[in-house]
Amino acid sequence: MAFEPKNEQKELKYEELRIYTNEELNNYTEEELKNYKFKNDVPDMDELEKGPWPSFVADAKQEALHRQKLADDRLMTSKDAVDDLMGILQLSFDDGETHWKHGGIVGVFGYGGGVIGRYSDVPEKFTGANQFHTMRVNQTSSKFYDTDFLRSLADLWEYRGSGLMNLHGSTGDIVFLGTTTEQLEPIFYDLTHELGVDLGGSGSNLRTPSCCVGKARCEWACIDTQDLCYETTQFYQDELHRPMFPYKFKIKFDGCPNGCVASIARSDLSVIGTWRDDIRIDQEAVKAYVAGEIAPNAGAHAGRDWGKFDIQKEVVDLCPSNCICFENGELKIDNSECVRCMHCISVMPQALRPGTDTGATLLCGAKAPILEGAQMATMIVPFMKLEPPYDNFKELIEKIWDYWMEEGKNRERLGEMIQRVSLSKFLEIIEVPPAPQMVKEPRSNPYIFWKEEDVKGGWDRDINDYRSKHKR
Amino acid sequence: MALSTGNLGSYNPDKPQEGRVTDLGPRHFWQYFPPVIKNNYGKWKHHDILEPGVTVHVSETGDKVFTVRCGAARFITSEMVREICDIADKHCDGYVRFTTRNNIEFMVDSSDKLETLKQDLQGRKFVTGSYKFPIGGTGAGVTNIVHTQGYIHCHTPATDASSMVKAVMDEVFGEFTGMELPAKVRISMACCLNMCGAVHCSDIALLGYHRKPPIVDHEVIDAICEIPLAVSSCPVGAISPAKTDDGKKTVKIKNERCMFCGNCYTMCPALPLSDKEGDGVTILAGGKLSNRMSMPKFSKVVVPWLPNSFPRFPEVVQNVRKILNAYSNDANKYERLGDWAERIGWEKFFEKCDIPFTEHLIDDYRLAYDTYRTSTQFKFTQAAWDVSKAAGGIE
Numbered sequence: 108m109a110f111e112p113k114n115e116q117k118e119l120k121y122e123e124l125r126i127y128t129n130e131e132l133n134n135y136t137e138e139e140l141k142n143y144k145f146k147n148d149v150p151d152m153d154e155l156e157k158g159p160w161p162s163f164v165a166d167a168k169q170e171a172l173h174r175q176k177l178a179d180d181r182l183m184t185s186k187d188a189v190d191d192l193m194g195i196l197q198l199s200f201d202d203g204e205t206h207w208k209h210g211g212i213v214g215v216f217g218y219g220g221g222v223i224g225r226y227s228d229v230p231e232k233f234t235g236a237n238q239f240h241t242m243r244v245n246q247t248s249s250k251f252y253d254t255d256f257l258r259s260l261a262d263l264w265e266y267r268g269s270g271l272m273n274l275h276g277s278t279g280d281i282v283f284l285g286t287t288t289e290q291l292e293p294i295f296y297d298l299t300h301e302l303g304v305d306l307g308g309s310g311s312n313l314r315t316p317s318c319c320v321g322k323a324r325c326e327w328a329c330i331d332t333q334d335l336c337y338e339t340t341q342f343y344q345d346e347l348h349r350p351m352f353p354y355k356f357k358i359k360f361d362g363c364p365n366g367c368v369a370s371i372a373r374s375d376l377s378v379i380g381t382w383r384d385d386i387r388i389d390q391e392a393v394k395a396y397v398a399g400e401i402a403p404n405a406g407a408h409a410g411r412d413w414g415k416f417d418i419q420k421e422v423v424d425l426c427p428s429n430c431i432c433f434e435n436g437e438l439k440i441d442n443s444e445c446v447r448c449m450h451c452i453s454v455m456p457q458a459l460r461p462g463t464d465t466g467a468t469l470l471c472g473a474k475a476p477i478l479e480g481a482q483m484a485t486m487i488v489p490f491m492k493l494e495p496p497y498d499n500f501k502e503l504i505e506k507i508w509d510y511w512m513e514e515g516k517n518r519e520r521l522g523e524m525i526q527r528v529s530l531s532k533f534l535e536i537i538e539v540p541p542a543p544q545m546v547k548e549p550r551s552n553p554y555i556f557w558k559e560e561d562v563k564g565g566w567d568r569d570i571n572d573y574r575s576k577h578k579r
Numbered sequence: 580m581a582l583s584t585g586n587l588g589s590y591n592p593d594k595p596q597e598g599r600v601t602d603l604g605p606r607h608f609w610q611y612f613p614p615v616i617k618n619n620y621g622k623w624k625h626h627d628i629l630e631p632g633v634t635v636h637v638s639e640t641g642d643k644v645f646t647v648r649c650g651a652a653r654f655i656t657s658e659m660v661r662e663i664c665d666i667a668d669k670h671c672d673g674y675v676r677f678t679t680r681n682n683i684e685f686m687v688d689s690s691d692k693l694e695t696l697k698q699d700l701q702g703r704k705f706v707t708g709s710y711k712f713p714i715g716g717t718g719a720g721v722t723n724i725v726h727t728q729g730y731i732h733c734h735t736p737a738t739d740a741s742s743m744v745k746a747v748m749d750e751v752f753g754e755f756t757g758m759e760l761p762a763k764v765r766i767s768m769a770c771c772l773n774m775c776g777a778v779h780c781s782d783i784a785l786l787g788y789h790r791k792p793p794i795v796d797h798e799v800i801d802a803i804c805e806i807p808l809a810v811s812s813c814p815v816g817a818i819s820p821a822k823t824d825d826g827k828k829t830v831k832i833k834n835e836r837c838m839f840c841g842n843c844y845t846m847c848p849a850l851p852l853s854d855k856e857g858d859g860v861t862i863l864a865g866g867k868l869s870n871r872m873s874m875p876k877f878s879k880v881v882v883p884w885l886p887n888s889f890p891r892f893p894e895v896v897q898n899v900r901k902i903l904n905a906y907s908n909d910a911n912k913y914e915r916l917g918d919w920a921e922r923i924g925w926e927k928f929f930e931k932c933d934i935p936f937t938e939h940l941i942d943d944y945r946l947a948y949d950t951y952r953t954s955t956q957f958k959f960t961q962a963a964w965d966v967s968k969a970a971g972g973i974e
Contacts, residue, residue: 116607117580124582132661141706151890155742156707158749163652163741165705170656183586189656192731199730199739200889203855207734209848216595225732241732245605250677252611254664257675261657261664263582270657274677277725277776284654284732292595293588299600300589301582315605319679323608323616324636324644324686326623333608344602364870368679371875372868373777379870404913406628407718410758413912425913427872450872450913456625475774478814478842480945483780483868483875518812518846 117303121255124301126262127181134176143172146187147194147233167193170270181266184287187235188269192285194233213240213288215295219350221306222291238287239269242294243280243307245340248333249320250275259302267294278357279317280307305344311354313346318360319367326456327449328362329380329465330493335360338497343504352508353515353524363461364449370473370484375521376504377470377484378493382462385442386451392458393418393438403454422451466492469503471533472522482522485530487537489544506537529556613674615644615688631758632714633693645693646686649700649712650723650748650755653681654731654741662703662711670696680723680765682716715756719763721903722755724748726768727775729787735841736770737858738787742890744768747785750896751903761910761919764903765867772840782916783899784863784878787887791857792817792837793850801828804847812846838944860885860895864902865917865928873918881929883939898934905931923958930960 135143145152145168155164171189174182185191195206211224223241230237244260260281264270269285276282286294298304307315316339319325321332339358340347346356359370362380370377395401396416402409403416418438423431430444431451438458440451452459469491470484493500507521510533515524525533534541543549559566583589591597609617619638626636632648651659663683667675670692676684685700687693700712716722724747727733729740747766754760767778770787778784800806809830810818817836821829830850843850862885866878881902885894902916909931910919920928929936942950957963967973 116610118610120580123580126582126584137706151742155745155890156705156709158745159708159710159713159752160745160748160755161650161652161711161713162705162707162709162745163654164745165707165709166652166654166656166659169658169705173658196730196739196742200742203858203887203889204853205730205734205736207730207732209734209844209851216599217601225734239732247606247611248608250679251608251616252675252677254667254673254675256606256611257660258664259582261660265657266582266584267588272655272657272660273653274651274655274660274681274683275653277727284728289586292592293583293586293590296590297582297588299603300598301580302606303603304606305601305603317679320676322621322623323612324623324646326625326636328621331621337605337608341604344604348602366869366875369777369780369868371870372780402627404718405626405634407758407763408912409628410631410719410760421912425872448871449869453871454913460624473777475769475772475777475779477773477840477845481774481779481877483877517808518842 119255119259119302121258124255124259124262126266127177131177131181135172140169140172143168145171145193146190147197149193149197151197151200152193164193167271170265174265174270183267183290183293184269184285185235187233188239188285189271191233191235192239192269192271195227195229195236198229198232207239211240213291215291215306218306218348220309220312220348223309224288225285236269236285239285240288240291242268242283242286242291243276243278243309243315244283244298245305245307245315246275246279246281246317248318248336249323250279251323256302263294263297263302267297278307278314280315306348308347308355310350311352312348312350312356313343313352314355314357315347316340316358316360317368319362321360321362325362327365327380327452327461329382329461330360330362330378330467332360332362332380334495335378335493335497335500338495342501346508352512354518354520356508356511356521358504364447364468365453371470372473372483373475374473374484375471376507377473378467378500379470380465381447381468381490382465383490384462384464386440386445386462387460388438388440389458390437393455394436396455396458397436401455401457405453405456422454425450466490471507472520472525474520474522478518478520479523479526482520482526484522485525486545487534487539489542503537510536611674613644613672613686613688615642616686618642619644628718628758631720631756632717633697634717642688644686644688645690646684647693647696647700647714648678648716649683649685649714650710650716651681651683651712652741652745653726659711666696666699666712670699678723680716680725682723683712713752713756718758719760720754720756720758721751721760721764721766724766724768725776725778727770729770733770735773735844735853736787737789737841737853738770738860738887739889740768740770740787743785743860743892743895746891746896747899750900754903760903760907762913762915764906764916766899773845779863779877780866780868780875781878782864782867783902784866785895785899786861786863787858788861788884789839789841789852789854789858790884791852791854792832792834792839793843793852795830795832796849796851797823797827797829800830800847800849804849806830809843809847809850812843814840814842818843855887859887860892862895862898862902865920867915867917869915872913873915873921876917878917879920879925880940881932881934883937901934902932905933926958926960926962929962936962
């Protein structure tokens with residue numbers, strides 16, 4: 108299956124887009140780097156250069172030196188941006204408190220999201236990092252890139268920003284850290300006109316949807332996470348850029364129940380690929396696993412001697428729904444009892460594969476603690492076929508949004524609203540019938556909120572009629 | 580076509596709407612797939628981990644793609660991006676990918692290319708000695724720590740993120756480059772309860788935490804905040820309207836009600852609560868979000884507070900090490916940290932990890948009762964004897 112983009116994609120060539128010459132890109136020697144000292148005295152930063160794990164400080168030092176050696180007119184923001192950021196970080200360590208001010212409403216014209224204003228509260232000390240706004244750039248699905256694009260981003264952000272970024276932020280976007288208000292529009296202009304890429308979401312809007320590696324490089328992807336993510340992002344551009352919701356709304360796509368983008372823990376709408384037919388079994392490969400010819404779990408446990416692979420102990424006994432047995436050299440699965448947990452498949456990826464009648468399970472309402480405590484997503488739709496143009500999926504999204512925009516309080520995530528109005532009410536609104544799959548167990552308290560229409564004769568009764576049978 | 584230069588570049592502030600392009604969304608993914616990915620999209624059959632950090636995916640067409648996963652700091656510079664591009668150009672036809680956990684993945688389509696790629700990556704170090712591209716993060720090991728901005732860019736953190744992650748990853752470097760644990764261990768870090776990275780379902784979660792109620796900036800609160808909004812922002816009703824002695828509108832805080840979530844500060848900048856002595860780190864453990872075997876579960880608070888010992892956080896590092904070691908020594912193959920804790924019982928978890936159980940670990944928030952033990956089924960550990968002694972049950 109091939110996906111040619113619907114809209115024509117401008118081909119990007121770094122050689123045509125670049126800002127810096129090769130001489131400018133290689134403007135310092137290793138010797139100079141060894142001897143480079145940050146402009147400010149930052150003893151804790153020096154300490155953080157030690158140790159085997161990649162040091163963000165050592166990296167920052169490369170960028171700091173590179174900036175210092177560029178000509179004045181080759182940077183549109185301060186040469187000292189990186190040096191001063193390290194200075195602010197050291198000061199924060201010394202004080203045990205952050206030195207970024209609360210707030211700072213900045214953005215690009217017509218957008219309510221994608222830019223996060225940030226000002227230092229010690230501007231006179233660290234002038235180079237006084238204004239240090241963030242811009243979120245919408246990542247491509249699954250975060251694959253080519254070097255033409257990445258090098259162009261690097262030049263753009265070095266020239267007009269601090270040269271510091273996150274690859275990637277938690278929401279999924281490429282996060283550009285540190286520019287001035289004046290540079291926001293020029294950066295946005297070049298992002299859209301030259302690089303054909305847009306800002307992501309921030310604030311009370313749809314946040315940049317994200318997905319796992321999916322069918323690009325995983326045999327377990329039951330849905331096209333990349334295409335779904337791209338289509339959802341494109342279709343809801345308005346919701347992504349213009350805050351219209353009570354609070355943030357995150358949609359994330361996992362290709363299978365292993366959940367590599369963690370959608371079940373952190374998205375208001377979690378889409379998890381699954382299948383409804385039988386797990387495919389290659390009995391020859393099962394035998395090879397049993398004979399020790401193939402390492403279990405794709406070799407994930409190779410670092411320690413766990414002994415010979417024991418299919419009974421490692422697969423059959425660990426099946427959460429006890430639906431597997433291994434008899435006479437054959438693996439049998441009672442698929443009607445299977446809860447599709449992925450364990451057997453993960454242990455024997457060459458022998459077992461998800462079925463071929465695939466779709467997704469939809470869950471709602473995950474979030475981190477603020478405000479009402481952490482929530483995991485609740486199973487809402489057991490199975491939904493997801494094929495382009497995904498109209499069934501969009502219809503459900505819009506039903507959810509319509510109700511949440513009407514009923515949700517300021518800063519109330521979807522999961523919190525569902526708790527407040529009740530899951531039953533939410534299901535009624537989105538026109539999904541209740542099912543035992545939605546709960547771990549039925550309620551143990553009998554405080555059932557019957558509605559008036561549930562009860563024959565309604566709730567209005569005549570006290571005189573009652574008294575005719577019952578004396579006061 | 581070229582990126583613009585000069586202060587405002589191609590942007591014309593006098594005619595901001597002229598030719599403006601908006602809402603074009605992200606770049607399409609298809610163009611960024613290496614040919615072997617494009618040719619085998621949706622056709623992958625199985626995969627193997629050849630060694631820590633190195634995987635091979637095999638397609639129904641017979642094609643193979645070899646991936647080398649490298650750890651990276653999430654905080655990265657243009658200079659570093661260029662070096663990543665140099666590697667991708669040299670070995671991977673100019674393609675590269677990043678993972679959800681901030682690893683960098685370089686892909687090649689043959690095992691010959693794999694060896695030279697690996698050698699190149701292992702040889703690259705910062706001048707001060709740190710690896711630039713350590714290979715690992717697969718299988719039964721620790722992968723990269725996902726984290727938030729901390730003091731580098733956030734206005735509400737209770738601790739720093741990048742430095743804590745560097746300190747912890749230096750400590751667990753062997754677990755990153757190896758696969759000797761019973762199952763994967765996901766460590767995550769967030770610098771306040773907003774948990775921008777949503778770390779609440781991690782095997783080990785490190786969480787910045789405030790312990791002092793907000794200070795009220797009476798001078799400006801009426802001017803910069805909507806007081807009713809500040810009052811209603813508190814989930815436990817600890818904030819109420821008040822007046823200063825000179826008659827200005829302000830709020831008062833019932834300190835004993837505050838559980839230090841910081842939501843008030845998010846809504847109202849005149850209510851800061853960060854504090855050098857008050858702020859610190861909470862450790863949670865035993866969460867997971869995969870549906871594999873057991874259902875997804877939240878991490879539980881196991882260490883209520885540790886000091887912010889910048890820049891190396893020795894107390895945090897030591898506790899992570901204790902938990903990892905106890906788990907590694909005791910858990911069964913495939914058993915995630917939380918599943919291990921549940922199997923042996925949390926009372927044994929504290930004993931085996933040598934972590935003290937304090938009053939702060941007993942839930943006293945909403946739904947706390949759900950976590951109380953309403954059974955005589957428990958295991959005797961030293962903690963049980965200490966309680967029995969204190970209650971006069973034994974000598």
